[in-house]
Amino acid sequence: MDQLESVKYYRTFEAGQTVIWSGDRMDFVASIVTGIASLTQTMEDGRRQMVGLLLPSDFIGRPGRATAAYDVTAISDVVMCCFRRKPFEELMGRTPRIAQRLLEMTLDELDAAREWMLLLGRKTAREKIASLIAIVARRDAELRLRSTGNDLSFELPLTREAMADYLGLTLETVSRQISALKRDGVVVLEGKRRITIPDFDRLLEETGDDTDGGLLV
Amino acid sequence: MDQLESVKYYRTFEAGQTVIWSGDRMDFVASIVTGIASLTQTMEDGRRQMVGLLLPSDFIGRPGRATAAYDVTAISDVVMCCFRRKPFEELMGRTPRIAQRLLEMTLDELDAAREWMLLLGRKTAREKIASLIAIVARRDAELRLRSTGNDLSFELPLTREAMADYLGLTLETVSRQISALKRDGVVVLEGKRRITIPDFDRLLEETGDDTDGGLLV
DNA sequence: TGTCAGCATTGATGTGGATCAAGCCGATGG
């Protein structure tokens, strides 16, 4: 099926490939099927900040907007499901449920962005790293439908550089702080990517977040 | 009209007053009529980060959520227009236009949040201050329906402390950087709050933002 | 089996902004 003809089609990207550049014309919206992608902004001198982390089922693009506002990059190999924008917008006009669902998702993203702003503005490097590991750990647990019990183990899907872009740090600082958490027994590393968390509550203490509120805050 | 009875009612707050605390029960949604309010998150040890700046017509609260996720504080005197949450949600279910409008607004806020993340994660103190002044200047120009010509002059609605919370800085650093911009002729101060911008493009150069893209980026 | 490339770690040093600590200014009230 030709992707120029059909309303819905699939595209795949290899790890590291750019899906779209900020400012490019974008006549589709999409949703991640498998893999991880990032939304980043770049300043003229090259400073970079990740502003969104896209996981399976996350939405890409904005109805009513013809131009990409951010760089979208595949972090792992990615499969995404695309809809041509115009038909999608028409469908959205006819089907209120879609707009409502999209509103839900966008509000969740906004909450995540605000949590992220606290991290960027006020947390120390160590707290940032601990927070990121906790976030990834929770995601991982969710995806595998496990309870968030103790002794989690999972693969870090991000390079040190991607973590730095996420956290507003340099990759050297990321590396040093991970080493420090390892030294202090908060995490255990096997190789560079596989992480085990012997005591999740201990990790949470390191994040600086309110712990007693739990997931509800 | 009793506000416990009616679906729609007005409330006023004085500058500095807290509208609602994070975690409080919240059975209304609202919209700012006049004044400015802030959304902030606080860590246990008191570190604070502003995560939203609410201006006239901005929306407060989240349909389907019964608990406030952030502290809401009146920065200036504020009048807001409240709707009891349940009736509002029912109305939203019956009126697709409302959900669509809310989606629009939420997407705009998400874009603003992402711009803000770049600022928090990667900009220098000087760039942060310049960015904030540019943002407030544009807002002010919009409100007064002026073109964004040169030689703007307006009242800064935020205290140094509120600016610090917005920017992820201390109030001392905010003060120093404003003094520096003044010394360098980028801004002119009359008193502590009134700012004149002799050359808006010069200010934009200080923000670190892509200038050639203009408002579209 | 060497070597090369791409991540990651670690060390030495520098610096931007935080912290601690005095004052300053303009409004408010006795």
Added chain:
DNA sequence: CCATCGGCTTGATCCACATCAATGCTGACA
């Protein structure tokens, strides 16, 4: 007219993180 108080400014010092610079590890490929 002075006292006071909250917001602001400015100075001295400190430190967390950036920067610059080697070096290590692992896997791909000739």
